[in-house]
Amino acid sequence: MIRSALKISLPILFGFVPLGIAFGLLFQELGYPWYFASLMGIFVYAGAAQFMAIGLLSSGIGLLEIAISTFFLNSRHMFYGLAFLESFGNWNLRKLYLIFGLTDETYALMTTIKVPKHFTKERYYFFITLFAQMYWVLGCTIGALTANALSFNTNGMEFAATALFVVLLIEQWIKVKRLLPFIIAFIASGIALFFFIKHMLLVAIILSIGSIVLLRLIKTNSNE
Amino acid sequence: MNEINYLLAVMLVMTVSTYITRLTPFLLFGKGQESSLLNYISKSTPPMVMTILVIYMLKDVEYFTFEIVYTFIALLVTTGLHIYKRNALLSIVSGTVVYMIFVQT
Numbered sequence: 001m002i003r004s005a006l007k008i009s010l011p012i013l014f015g016f017v018p019l020g021i022a023f024g025l026l027f028q029e030l031g032y033p034w035y036f037a038s039l040m041g042i043f044v045y046a047g048a049a050q051f052m053a054i055g056l057l058s059s060g061i062g063l064l065e066i067a068i069s070t071f072f073l074n075s076r077h078m079f080y081g082l083a084f085l086e087s088f089g090n091w092n093l094r095k096l097y098l099i100f101g102l103t104d105e106t107y108a109l110m111t112t113i114k115v116p117k118h119f120t121k122e123r124y125y126f127f128i129t130l131f132a133q134m135y136w137v138l139g140c141t142i143g144a145l146t147a148n149a150l151s152f153n154t155n156g157m158e159f160a161a162t163a164l165f166v167v168l169l170i171e172q173w174i175k176v177k178r179l180l181p182f183i184i185a186f187i188a189s190g191i192a193l194f195f196f197i198k199h200m201l202l203v204a205i206i207l208s209i210g211s212i213v214l215l216r217l218i219k220t221n222s223n224e
Numbered sequence: 225m226n227e228i229n230y231l232l233a234v235m236l237v238m239t240v241s242t243y244i245t246r247l248t249p250f251l252l253f254g255k256g257q258e259s260s261l262l263n264y265i266s267k268s269t270p271p272m273v274m275t276i277l278v279i280y281m282l283k284d285v286e287y288f289t290f291e292i293v294y295t296f297i298a299l300l301v302t303t304g305l306h307i308y309k310r311n312a313l314l315s316i317v318s319g320t321v322v323y324m325i326f327v328q329t
Contacts, residue, residue, distance in 0.1 A: 011312045014320065032231060043239045053238060060230070063237050070241040077242075079273070081249030082266040088250070095250075102246045104277060111270035156320070156327030159295075162281040163302045163319040167312045169274040170303065181268045185275035193283055201280055208272040209265060216264055 001119050005127035008113055012105045012128075013135045015164040018157035019047055020139015026054050027140070028147035037144035041137035045101065049073050050140075076202050079209060080107040089122035098122065101129035105164065112171045184211045294326035 024037045027050075040050050049070045056066055080102050088095045106129050115124045173182070188207035189200070196203040253262060285295050302319030306312070 011316050014313070014316050032228070036231060036235075040235060043235055044242060046238070046242045049238055049242060053234065057231065057234060063233055066234055067237045067241045070238045071245060074242050074245040076273075077245040078248045079269055081246060082253070082262065083269060085250065085253055085262075085266070099246050099250055100243055104273075108270070108274060108277065112274075153328055156324035159298060159323035160316055160320040162278065163298070163316040163323075164312075165274060165277045165281060166299060166302050166319075167306050167315050169271075169278050170306050171312075172271040172274045176271045178271075181271040182275050185272035186279070188272075189276050189279040193279070197283075200283065201276060204276045204279075205269075205273065208276065209269065212268050212272075213261065213265065216261065 001124060002127055004116060004119070005124055006131055009109065009128045009131040009135075011164050011167065012109060012132045015105055015161040016132065016135040017139040017142070018154060018160055020136050020141075021143035021146075021154060022158065023047070023050050023054075024140045024143020024145070025147050026051070026143075028144050030054065030057055034141070034144040034147075038137055038141040041133070041140035045133060045136065046070070046074055046103065047136075072199070072202070076205050077102060077107075079205055083107070083111050084125075087121045088125065094122060094126050098125055098129055101133055103132070105161075106132050108165060108168045112168045112175065180215075181208075181212065184208050294323065298323035298326070 020041060023040075024034075027037045027040070028034065040053070044050055044053070052069065052073060053066070056069070081099065084098070084102070088098045109132075110125055110128060115121045185204065185208045188211065189204045191207060192200045192204035282295065285292050298319045301322045302315045305318055306315035309315070
């Protein structure tokens, strides 16, 4: 099971390591010891929020503001758990960790793949989540350690994250085979980009979910 | 508050804040409490989130520059390979390498 989970989690490696390195490099400019970059990856474990933290830390902003901005930046994650209410199993430490590790990438991967029949879902998800976080911490650490000595040109590596989401989008298309969710999300993204570019992700997700709920309610009403 | 204590406090606050966003749906909707509407939402959300994430990643590409051309080529490589071979690693690595070559030259 561990090997299978490792193999299926590898696309996240290519998304997380370059992004983690970028974080580590920037984080080092703040002048803290290198291992704080690793600690951020271990405890905070949120890509966008960690990048935001670099800016906030250098401005010495208050803790309440940090709490609020982190909350809003990550609030799209509130919708991610809905897909796993059942499959994360009973309340135990593993479930708490699975929830802790529910990032864009793990959500995207775990909602797309099919867990092989002979494996327990929550255990399989656990290893994917664990490996994903290891890639992230690895990236953050490499970035921080090599901040002054990096010779490999990593420019453009950030495209790996885009490519990962494109691949998962194609897989979703193969799996779902209904045009409606894609069209709704496309239009919602357009609206969100146009009017709320700063909170594009959250607005687009709320608009999309709002629209399908509305469509569903209209449909059930007209069937009665 | 000294520098390190401030950083530790920030980390703690961010950890808790992030965890709350991820934990909320599990607290609101217990297991076995699924309604058909909730089920429908959780089924439709992944394709929508994936669409939104792809658009989000591409939103900063400048129009009418060379960047949009090579971004498009890299996307084409990833998409084409993935439809042809369906090997996620291959599609991601190839698209990224193509993109890096364009960016660095």
